[in-house]
Every structure is written in structure tokens, then in C-alpha cells.
Amino acid sequence: MNQEELSQEERIKRDYYDLVGQWDIPIVHMGGLAATSELLQLLGVNEKSNVLDVGCGTGFTACRIAKNYGCRVVGVDVSEKMVARSRERARKENVAIEFEVADATELPFEDGFFDVVIMESFLTIVGEASTIQKALHDIARVVKSGGRVGANEVFCDESTPPELRERIRGLLKGSMGPGQGLGRYTPTEFRAFFEDAGLTVIEIIRKPTMQITRDLIKVMGWSGFIYYTFRVIYDIITSSKLRYGVVKAAPAKRIMERRKDTKKFFGFALIVARKPE
Numbered sequence: 460m461n462q463e464e465l466s467q468e469e470r471i472k473r474d475y476y477d478l479v480g481q482w483d484i485p486i487v488h489m490g491g492l493a494a495t496s497e498l499l500q501l502l503g504v505n506e507k508s509n510v511l512d513v514g515c516g517t518g519f520t521a522c523r524i525a526k527n528y529g530c531r532v533v534g535v536d537v538s539e540k541m542v543a544r545s546r547e548r549a550r551k552e553n554v555a556i557e558f559e560v561a562d563a564t565e566l567p568f569e570d571g572f573f574d575v576v577i578m579e580s581f582l583t584i585v586g587e588a589s590t591i592q593k594a595l596h597d598i599a600r601v602v603k604s605g606g607r608v609g610a611n612e613v614f615c616d617e618s619t620p621p622e623l624r625e626r627i628r629g630l631l632k633g634s635m636g637p638g639q640g641l642g643r644y645t646p647t648e649f650r651a652f653f654e655d656a657g658l659t660v661i662e663i664i665r666k667p668t669m670q671i672t673r674d675l676i677k678v679m680g681w682s683g684f685i686y687y688t689f690r691v692i693y694d695i696i697t698s699s700k701l702r703y704g705v706v707k708a709a710p711a712k713r714i715m716e717r718r719k720d721t722k723k724f725f726g727f728a729l730i731v732a733r734k735p736e
């Protein structure tokens with residue numbers, strides 16, 4: 460892929476993040492509230508933890524951590540709109556959290572600064588395998604020895620037929636919409652990414668795919684959810700780029716989440732790793 464194609468692809472992705480930032484959607488990752496709670500527990504977060512949320516989106520998880528544990532939290536995201544939303548949320552919810560615009564492959568923090576790093580629906584979004592590796596290397600750098608790194612990512616099972624993997628890859632490629640790496644990697648491949656960054660994988664918990672609509676209604680309230688739904692529909696109708704992406708990616712969503720014969724191959728994984736002492 461040449462430089463021009465790359466930057467265009469990156470531009471499409473950035474536009475999409477900005478749009479989602481405008482929608483102010485609180486949760487994007489699969490498993491919703493329960494998955495976040497389980498991951499935080501597995502990561503051993505407590506009131507003394509210094510936590511980094513990478514690809515924090517609109518800051519919902521970061522605010523939840525600060526409120527529930529009373530610990531220090533920093534959130535980073537590459538999208539200015541996302542970070543603006545995160546700051547707004549923290550202000551409204553009256554929690555002190557630092558949110559910064561930063562690329563996960565070049566984190567603006569000292570080595571060993573954090574006790575815990577959490578990522579939700581981030582590795583599948585960030586780019587090709589080389590970018591995932593680069594991001595995980597920098598994440599491993601900013602976590603202290605003995606600290607923990609956790610992720611929640613959509614995976615495809617090792618038994619997935621190769622042609623189905625290729626189909627998902629093709630459908631999501633270049634689409635403005637769901638992450639292009641969704642359902643692309645197996646838990647074994649995720650483990651290899653973490654190990655390549657010098658992290659020891661302690662546990663990978665696999666869960667079946669699921670909708671997060673109920674959690675969105677719980678967090679946004681019915682009126683917020685209805686407003687958000689209409690806004691998304693309006694943007695899809697008025698933006699040809701978004702329409703193209705959503706239409707192109709829709710069959711992938713059906714394959715991963717709805718079709719009986721194929722959804723068994725997909726799920727989301729809670730990955731917990733440790734930086735060796």
C-alpha cells in the first residue's frame with residue numbers, strides 16, 4: 460500500500476472517530492458495562508492505582524473508573540473530538556481526570572508511569588498488525604514492572620474457515636464504520652501481539668458476541684438513546700461516505716453477530732497481561 464492510500468485510509472478512519480465523538484456514544488465495545496467491570500477486576504484496579512485508558516473514546520470508562528475506585532485516571536485518544544467529549548463528561552460528572560490527545564504509538568508519558576493500562580475495542584481499531592505491535596510496545600513501556608495491561612477485543616476463533624476470515628476482512632476494508640480489524644485476529648494471535656511487546660499473558664477469557672443496546676439505554680436514558688439513534692440515521696442519510704461504509708460493513712455485522720451458522724466463530728475476549736518484574 461503506498462503512502463497516499465495509507466493516509467487516505469487513515470483520514471477516513473479519523474473522520475469516523477470524529478463523527479462518533481459528535482454522537483457522544485458512551486460505550487462502543489462489546490460486552491458493555493459488565494465486560495468493563497470484569498476486566499477492571501481482573502486487572503486488580505484499586506484506589507491506589509494509576510490507570511491509563513488508551514483509545515478512551517468519549518471518556519465513559521475513564522469516568523467510571525475514577526468514580527468507582529477513586530483512583531487516578533488518564534485517558535488518551537487520537538481524536539480531538541473524542542477528547543473534547545471526554546473532558547465535557549468529566550466536568551459534568553464532577554470527576555478529576557486528565558484527558559489528552561495522543562497517538563497510542565507515541566504516548567507522552569515516562570517509562571513505567573502507570574500501574575494499569577486498559578483498552579476497550581482499541582487494538583482492532585488502531586490499524587494493521589504492525590501498528591498494533593507499535594502501540595502495544597509503547598503501552599508496555601509506560602506500564603511499570605509488575606503492572607497489568609488489559610484489553611477487550613472482538614476476535615475470530617482459531618477454527619474459523621479461512622474464506623470466512625477473508626470475507627470479513629474484505630467487507631470491513633476501507634469501510635467507514637466498524638473497526639477494520641474487528642473479528643480479524645484469533646486469541647492466539649492477540650497473545651502473540653502481547654508477547655511480542657514483552658508482556659506475559661495471564662488469561663484470555665472468551666465470550667460470545669452480544670448487543671450493547673440495553674446498556675446504552677441504561678446509560679443514556681430513553682430520550683438520549685432515541686436522540687442518538689435519530690442523529691445516526693440522519694448522518695447516514697446525509698453523508699454518502701458514511702452510507703457507503705455502513706452498507707459495506709452491514710453483512711460483516713450479520714455474519715459475526717446474527718447468522719446462526721457463522722456467529723459461533725466470533726466473540727469478544729478479555730485479555731489480561733502483566734509486565735514482568
Ligand SMILES: C[S@@+](CC[C@H](N)C(=O)[O-])C[C@H]1O[C@@H](n2cnc3c(N)ncnc32)[C@H](O)[C@@H]1O
Nearest residue numbers: 476486487488514516536537538562563579580
Ligand atoms: C471503538 S472506539 C472505543 C472507545 C472506547 N474505548 C469504548 O470502548 O467505548 C476506539 C477509539 O480508539 C481511538 N483511536 C484510534 N486510533 C488511535 C490511536 N492511534 N491512538 C489513540 N487512540 C486511537 C479512536 O479515536 C476511538 O475513540
